[in-house]
Amino acid sequence: MSNNVPTGAEFKEQLRAGAPKMGLFLNSHSPTVAEQLAHSGYDWLLVDTQHGPMDHEKLSNMLCAIASGGAKSMVRVAGYHDRGGIQQALDLGADGVLVPYINTAEEARQAVSCTRYPTAGTRSVYFPQRSMNKAGLLGYAGNANKNVIVALQVETAACIENMAEIAAVPGVDMLFLGQNDLCMSMGLYEKYEFPHMYTSPELQAATETLISEARKNNVILGLFLFGTTRVAEFLAKGFSFISVGNDLHHVLTQSAAYVQDLEKIAATEGKLWTRRPTALF
Template sequence: MSYSLPTGAGHHVGTFVKTTSPQVIEILGGSGLDFAVLDAEHAPYDRAALDLAMLAGRAAGLPLFVRVEDRSAASLLSVLDMGAAGVLVPHVDTEQDAREVVAHCRYAGGDRGYSSSPRAAGYGTLGMKQAIAQGDRNVVACQIESVPAVENAARIAAVPGVAVLFVGRADLALSMGLDNAQEPRVLEAAEHVVRVALAAGKAAGMFVGSVAEREKYRALGVRWFIQGSDQSLLRQAAQAAARARSPESA
């Protein structure tokens, strides 16, 4: 499914999906979210579950990204062939990492293998030229989540084909020897990455846990947000319902 990053002062909001239920995708498709990200790095997604989720996303009109489990050519090729709108790639630490990721995601000028048979090529209904043009519009978002990645952020952002620098504050904190993603050093590094992305004409992305946090980073120029997950949204709603019980009904 095609997807375009927000332009101007606009911003997009999505969420992580960590439960392998196509019904969750259908529900999110009617929520008004701009996209969702299937978390194949930290959730129990195999290829069959990813493929079923992609079908649900298409049926619900919800563009789906995949946070892949690694940067390998096979992992990236697989989810793009399934029809992912883009990929969120963890642990992109250097310019070379970024160049390799982009190459694995691109036909023209890259090394992505071509087949007319998968969903991304319309199961053989798209001509090769159209399938290549469509496939090369997939969004590549690189996660900046280590001290070396922050130091190399400007060089990563300068790589053609990198569309988003996405700050992973939790792993960034671990890289700094910290156990709190809200530590001042982590927040300063995150803001540095945002500035670098914007200076390079790329989108800045951020994971946030609340609307208030989203608005804070939107004021700094972040335009691509992943807010919570299906798990956290379910838990928060359930906890709110539980707290709202009257004493008489308890």
């Protein structure tokens, strides 16, 4: 370990031991924003190629920017079928991948296979690559299977139904709870008025199933949240890899705070100023 940056294996060991690792998703395709946030103190940053507009060239620049600040880098790919996206992310130096929309153990096995060099998996090896610049071909490839972080997203009713089998798939390091999609998949947006689906007994039961199976298999628990109000709750439940939003969400919430301050300041001076109408806040 150099410059106090843990290896992937050490990072996972710390998470399994319960050490919290906080981070953000990156949905703007901006290496500049990525670099600034990598110096902000977050443990990890995740480049979201599933919902962001970044191509492989932009992803390359963003991963360089994250590395400059010492944060761990993750990439959310398109899915378990996205062999090309997984290959590019890891070759470009990502510390791990988050694979969305996992429904079955077979899909989980396919996702893991794309991240592992043979004979444990089917990842293609090639030299030179940025991932190999520090340790060389043998230094990187020889340790990649233990260092790469493989996270699977838990966001469908089917995933919860098959959780016992999914959590037991060898090579699954983390199960990452996406409450928004899971609520939609379970029909909770139709059943409950917002935001009561997030505290519904159905979602709580699904979450307990996830927690139970993860613990049986020594799998890390991850979670996406907007903001910090529920972080303590999920830390107490054993979630150690937690996102508190994304870069665009941070921009919007801080902008909203400044706008509210300006409205108050103007009012104290007897001046009428209100923000322009927006549906976002």
